[in-house]
Amino acid sequence: MQIIMKKSILMQLCLAALLFFASVQVYAYCDPKNISTSSSAVAVTSNSATDISDMLSLSSSYSYTQSSNFAGYQLACWTGGETLYYRNGIDGGYTVKFTSGDLDTYIKFTASLSMTSKSFSGLMGTTYAASDFDADMTLNAEVVSTTTYDATTSSSSMEIPVLYLLTSSGNSTYATASALRSFVATSATASAASYSNLKGFASMTVNFLPVSTTCTIENLEFSLPSTTVFALKSGEYSDSQFTIPVSCSGSVNSLATKTFNLRAYSNDLVDTSNYIIRNSASTSSGIGFQLFNSSTDPIRMSSTFDSSATSLASMTKGSDLVTSLTSIGIGARYKIYDSSNLSPGTVIGTMVIYMEYE
Structure with missing residues (x-):
């Protein structure tokens, strides 16, 4: 009788163990990693500013292309990896009022990205170099006659929030460009943000200081x-x-x-x-x-x-x-x-x- 009871107890323990392991859910994910600090952090751009003053002197518009340039970062993927989404932070247009002395110039910026999404696979920390998750950003600047604007500066410089690299959850949470900018709008705020939904942020800084006639x-x-x-x-x-x-x-x-x-x-x-x-x-x-x-x-x-x-x-x-x-x-x-x-x-x-x- 005692032997039967021991078998019964052993079977119950095995069943409990099976039930326990069956309830564990494995998450597939990719995290950006700062190579110099070996810590996880949002990948941010290291692009230099572009002066567009001369380009807009005799023309109403000017376009140029830069890479997101996530140099100094890697992407480490675990248990299968995930799909990340490239979002345009100024989708629909972003107008900046540049004030220089008594002159106000309104410039509307629009952008296009070379990628919309990319899947990254990996097990046990598979790493991807910056070149594997970089994207090209094309920024167009157009002088407009409107007097409404999204941002203003009197310092002749403006950081334009162009690219957001998001998880599926972040892509749905921040459904609009304005929502993205409300979340983070500069490299400084992106660097301090959580990397759970935001994996990368790339801006394009423009300088505009019109020369007096x-x-x-x-x-x-x-x-x-x-x-x-x-x-x-x-x-x-x-x-x-x-x-x-x-x-x-x-x-x-x-x-x-x-x-x-x-x-x-x-x-x-x-x-x-x-x-x-x-x-x-x-x-x-x-x-x-x-x-x-x-x-x-x-x-x-x-x-x-x-x-x-x-x-x-x-x-x-x-x-x-x-x-x-x-x-x-x-x-x-x-x-x-x-x-x-x-x-x-x-x-x-x-x-x-x-x-x-x-």
């Missing part, structure tokens, strides 16, 4: 035809008209970033109204030059780089930089400023054209 004018020399003192005293003009080429640069999408006027300055002014110029190299007496515009109106110059001088040309912020201003039409004529002291000879004078920003 400026114009250059080559040094030019012009000569007037000879005339006589008698002709000048009789009211006859001997003049010339000429064109000064102007080359302007510094724009966003070919549009000027500043409002400005071009005015004339001279150290050779000889009349109190600032219309006539001549310098000490002249050999004549009582005669100078008077400049006039395309409408033959006299041009008033400045001796102190101020706004009292006549505007020779102007440009408004937002106007087409390429076609709006390419040259200035100016004329010059001899002008008597001291009729009591007239004598023939040469007349020499100089002026400087300067930009006055508003």
Whole structure:
């Protein structure tokens, strides 16, 4: 009787053991690993920033491609591995307001990824190099006229959250791009996040600092035809008209970033109204030059780089930089400023054209 009881007890123990082992569930998973620290952590990008200022100077859009570049990380998979999902963090568009001085530029970013998902298999810690789970990211930047935005910066730099590498659970939990960005939006927050659902995060940092519009004018020399003192005293003009080429640069999408006027300055002014110029190299007496515009109106110059001088040309912020201003039409004529002291000879004078920003 005792022997039967022992067998019964042994059978119950074996049955309990079988039931126990049958209830154990084995999970297949992959975890990112920081190679330098040998610890599990979200893989983050190590890409450098890209300056897009010049690319958007004369164009409305620019695209470039980078790898997610998870260098320094491995992916270790256990008990069968798992499928990971590549999600676009700015799906549908992500507009950034860049503020530089008094200029606000709105740039809409969109992105595409080279992969949507990838399955990783493995037993007992099979490892994959970064190149095995990296993906290409193509970022497109477009200058837009909207005044609504998702992010803003006055530092000229913005980190764009482009790629999220997620588990199946993370893929369903963070169903939208905005949900992904609410979870983590920068490499810093991704590095500190749990790696249970997020396995990798890759951003693309852009720098955008538009250059203020400026114009250059080559040094030019012009000569007037000879005339006589008698002709000048009789009211006859001997003049010339000429064109000064102007080359302007510094724009966003070919549009000027500043409002400005071009005015004339001279150290050779000889009349109190600032219309006539001549310098000490002249050999004549009582005669100078008077400049006039395309409408033959006299041009008033400045001796102190101020706004009292006549505007020779102007440009408004937002106007087409390429076609709006390419040259200035100016004329010059001899002008008597001291009729009591007239004598023939040469007349020499100089002026400087300067930009006055508003």
